Amino acid sequence: MASRLAILASGRGSNLQAILDAIASGTLEAEIAGVFSDKPDAQALLRVPEALRWSRTPKSCGGREAFDTVLADAVAASHPDWVVCVGYMRILGEAFIRRFHGRILNIHPSLLPKYKGLHTHQRALQAGDTEHGASVHFVTAELDGGAVIAQARIPVHADDTVADLAARVLACEHPLLLQVLQLAAADRIAACDGNARLDGQPLFTPLSLQCPHC
Numbered sequence: 001m002a003s004r005l006a007i008l009a010s011g012r013g014s015n016l017q018a019i020l021d022a023i024a025s026g027t028l029e030a031e032i033a034g035v036f037s038d039k040p041d042a043q044a045l046l047r048v049p050e051a052l053r054w055s056r057t058p059k060s061c062g063g064r065e066a067f068d069t070v071l072a073d074a075v076a077a078s079h080p081d082w083v084v085c086v087g088y089m090r091i092l093g094e095a096f097i098r099r100f101h102g103r104i105l106n107i108h109p110s111l112l113p114k115y116k117g118l119h120t121h122q123r124a125l126q127a128g129d130t131e132h133g134a135s136v137h138f139v140t141a142e143l144d145g146g147a148v149i150a151q152a153r154i155p156v157h158a159d160d161t162v163a164d165l166a167a168r169v170l171a172c173e174h175p176l177l178l179q180v181l182q183l184a185a186a187d188r189i190a191a192c193d194g195n196a197r198l199d200g201q202p203l204f205t206p207l208s209l210q211c212p213h214c
């Protein structure tokens with residue numbers, strides 16, 4: 001039975017496209033339950049049929065809390081097995097987290113716990129880091145503080161701009177996310193007592209997945 005993925009996205013949707021391509025090629029046994037956005041003009045929405053698209057603005061719902069409730073109801077109505085944040089640029093409220101607890105994943109463009117939040121590539125360059133990368137983690141109320149499941153590492157080049165680094169990280173995000181979603185679709189990962197578990201065993205250190213592009 002294919003695992004149903006509810007996708008939350010605010011932008012371009014290249015990670016969503018990687019998921020769609022993997023489903024189409026048979027390398028990911030999953031189906032898209034819906035694509036949900038806080039940005040009605042998000043390009044990600046255009047990557048799926050209209051019947052799978054949902055978007056509202058927090059303003060149109062009467063504010064952040066009301067938006068979270070409307071979003072949670074819409075996501076629940078799609079009967080997802082997993083909720084996957086891919087460039088979803090809003091902080092999810094505690095009510096949403098509770099409703100889908102342990103089933104929300106996010107891909108974040110840094111080697112967590114470094115650089116939680118926004119502008120991660122700029123911060124890595126400003127810090128003079130020689131290594132950077134991406135993380136897939138469980139989503140909790142604490143922003144980017146949930147248990148990390150897997151990471152992909154890339155070298156930082158001396159002449160890297162923010163755009164150069166963002167592009168190289170993004171190229172590694174796609175295989176990283178797909179490898180984690182394959183585990184999720186097979187029900188091999190779970191969140192338990194603040195840890196990520198693989199096949200029931202706690203992951204005290206994140207899976208370190210080799211980026212095929214590096």
Ligand SMILES: Nc1nc2c(c(=O)[nH]1)N[C@@H](CN(C=O)c1ccc(C(=O)N[C@@H](CCC(=O)O)C(=O)O)cc1)CN2
Pocket residue numbers: 085088089090091092093097106107108109116117118138139140141142143144145146
């Ligand atoms: N409760 C949680 N919500 C979300 C998490 C999480 O771990 N816990 N991960 C994020 C994704 N994310 C980074 O990976 C992230 C998203 C949004 C923000 C942020 O500061 N958003 C601002 C608005 C920014 C804007 O509109 O440009 C906000 O919501 O006030 C930081 C990190 C998904 N949500």
Ligand SMILES: NCC(=O)N[C@@H]1O[C@H](COP(=O)([O-])[O-])[C@@H](O)[C@H]1O
Pocket residue numbers: 009011012013014015016044086087088089107108109117118134170173
């Ligand atoms: N804090 C969340 C965040 O910054 N997420 C990042 O947004 C981009 C979405 O790209 P995409 O729309 O092409 O998948 C990705 O780089 C993802 O890591």
